[in-house]
Amino acid sequence: AQRVTQPEKLLSVFKGAPVELKCNYSYSGSPELFWYVQYSRQRLQLLLRHISRESIKGFTADLNKGETSFHLKKPFAQEEDSAMYYCALSLSTGNQFYFGTGTSLTVIP
């Protein structure tokens, strides 16, 4: 069963516009959720995690247990935000880590 769902494969927004990348998860335990980003020709790197409730590069994500969502948001998109974004779920056992299918974000100048 798909544990992490990212409904949008491709997303394009204009520079300066708000952006939201959707992520829904399926897990009955206590989830640990992450957003990873992969810029062109670079390795996958952590963007942020829900437990730290931080804002990285202007991005924020709030865990909504009622809606089982962890959407990634940024109020004003920048060209350098163009990348592949993956939502990921870590099970409370710690030994399994599931990625969504990814959303390719393009910020149009």
Next chain:
Amino acid sequence: GAVVSQHPSWVICKSGTSVKIECRSLDFQATTMFWYRQFPKQSLMLMATSNEGSKATYEQGVEKDKFLINHASLTLSTLTVTSAHPEDSSFYICSARVGGTVSDQPQHFGDGTRLSIL
């Protein structure tokens, strides 16, 4: 900090040969490392969890005899694709978690290994 090195970055070999991929945590100890496979334009699929000093835990559908994992030290895990065939061609990525199996710790990824079987 938290750098993961993966080697080789690209390997091409004939069908039937075995290929070993190394994953090293350079500046931290990793009791747990993870191996993923990524097909073009698709997401990462967890293949197995590599545990230092014990057997790896494989995901459903992953052949443990085909993909041999060894985690002999706290900084090195290896994935050996045995008797590789063209359908094994893919991008293999490893990651390591600082703090072992603590679920709220993020993973740090290697650059990946592109495996091409002729």
